[in-house]
Amino acid sequence: MSNEIEIGRGKRGRRAYSFDDVAVVPSRRTRDPQDVSVGWQIDAYYVDIPVLAAPMDSVMSPATAILLGKLGGIGVLDLEGLWTRYEDPEPLFEEIATLEGAEVTRRMQEIYSAPIVPELITQRLHEVRAAGVTVAGKLSPQSTQQHWRTVVEAGVDLFVIRGTTVSAEHVSSTAEPLNLKRFIYELDVPVVVGGAGTYTAALHLMRTGAAGVLVGFGGGAAHTTRTSLGIHTPMATAVADVAAARRDYLDESGGRYVHVIADGGVGRSGDLVKAVAVGADAVMLGSSLARAQEAPGRGWHWGSEAHHPQLPRGERVRVGTVGSLEQILHGPSDTPDGTVNLIGALRRAMATTGYSDLKEFQRVEVVVSPYTPNNNR
Template sequence: MTEIEIGRSKRARPAYNLDDIAIVPSRRTRDPEAVSVAWRIDAYTFDTPVLAAPMDSVVSPATAIEIGRLGGLGVLDLDGLWTRYDDPAPLLAEIAELPEAGVTKRLQEMYSAPIREELIATRIAEIRAGGVTVAAALSPVRTAQFAKAVVDAGVDIFVIRGTTVSAEHVPAPESTREPLNLKQFIYELDVPVIVGGCSTYQAALHLMRTGAAGVLVGFGGGAAHTTRDVLGVRVPMASAIADVAAARRDYMDESGGRYVHVIADGGMGRSGDLPKAIACGADAVMVGSPLARATEAPGHGAHWGIEATHAELPRGERVQLGTVGPLAQILHGPSSQPDGTMNLVGALRRAMATTGYSDLKEFQRVEVVVNAAR
């Protein structure tokens, strides 16, 4: 791969965002109704390859149920307000109305309340009562502490999600807390685990070797994320997805055929980003800001991630997105907006139909081009 010389002592390879690439039409087209966007991970099949990001502005128990009924998978954030407060609705409404100057401090105050195990069980039970697949997420730092409560409560899919998750964490010399051994942890669980984020070939390969059913690619929370500004850490999504897809291919050879799902997480604000993510090799996508615009979203049109609440070094912000329509319309249309904020699944179907592909695995082979002018 061609590298660029930054200076005499440093070289780097070019990397691309989803905005930098485009899908190329082929000689064949299909009717959108003849296209399948179904997705399966472990024992669970979904009509659409869309996961709702575990963010308090996006997923509540009620919206997790509705997203499940619409064919997707809503992932509840167990680090969030729903497991800290009996009724977080007034706090969610307050966050949406906070003046810009006081947002971060108030978020830090709200999220300083302890996570309560009984509320973990309560929230998972609420989603299960809706008759949909139950998925819930914890950050790596809290996974060991609360994992048993999550599994005992009956979660179907366990998500371990952080800004950057590795299979090899080196603790501080004075630390008394044992780092999470992902391989042992996943081996001992009776439920499939999705873990991430990661953004490089090597990191993804290590996560796949832990036994994860899926890996998240990216840093999550794209619209509300400031990790690049705060830490200087970021890999553009198109290149990150393609690199991790290469790790999936090589891990299949290494493991004798075990397939690990690649889920693009973050940076997908418009419907056109979904087919481009899958074209780069993703099996499914995790989205936040498009669903935060739903009239049912718990954030009331505001959007933020758990990184924005960090007590020492927040790496996110609350952004005001507004609302465009109900979840059903955002996912399946009909769209009343020409800007890609509605009918996400319909846009994916039409992109696949326009290029002549009949299912998601086939569509991963579609030709893409780079916009050299960007």
């Protein structure tokens, strides 16, 4: 059955859905929230909660990566951010928080024009390793060839290659592209790669040997990709499509399971619930964790797209502060808007629908029910 609609006589388009467009349906069984397991495992690493922190300067510092690891998740450091460009970036975080108007983008471009210092990559990753938590770092595809050896030699446990979009077949007439399949094959650490927004793109990434695929394209709170490039991936459809690629690759490869990680559009606890419901094994959180008291952004949130030197496709956005990182993940909550106690809400949703673990919960019934202020109860 096709869900394509006619845009005009010469163009048809497939209908796609965001997390706001779908809802989870309770079944005949319920259970106690304390009987629900929200743990998952990627490669050799068991993770207590299905949360990776987005590698964004407003979200992750070495200190918050360590704290998130102790709270059960995985903090991914941006190895092209301020922490690997400056010995002490704290004054720059203070400055970014006070920028106003038209100066924001220009000044951020200046700040991020400083070169990446390989010794600082090593130093930051060693700080996280010394704390005894899982060490994860991110490079963009453009920087991977230059800095990957430094990252691996520093002892990273999980290598993340993350861009606005990442393909297994990048074509360039001016430079040799990163050969993902050869690169991943030669590494001794698991690689998570993305973003991808379609079945075909994800399947090709899975065939490179990636341990996980990030699903998303310009869907984060700080992105302006849709308005600047006209490109957008409604997340519910994207995650479900990539989950289908995971299923088919599992058969194709003779049993190799690749994790699907929703990266974008997960701003509140209900989005986390629905991401898992449509097929995600875990989520990568940006704005949700930028609201933490410990977040480096001081109530502001931005990604690498906000300071791109030629074509900025993001903004510094005000997300405010709602509580500590522990409260945001595990509660207790004093607000009903889904910004605090994300894992408690996930447990409650799984318990209410009768599922005991994340893999089971991926089979929950989902309906199309577009959100409006009048039908949210």
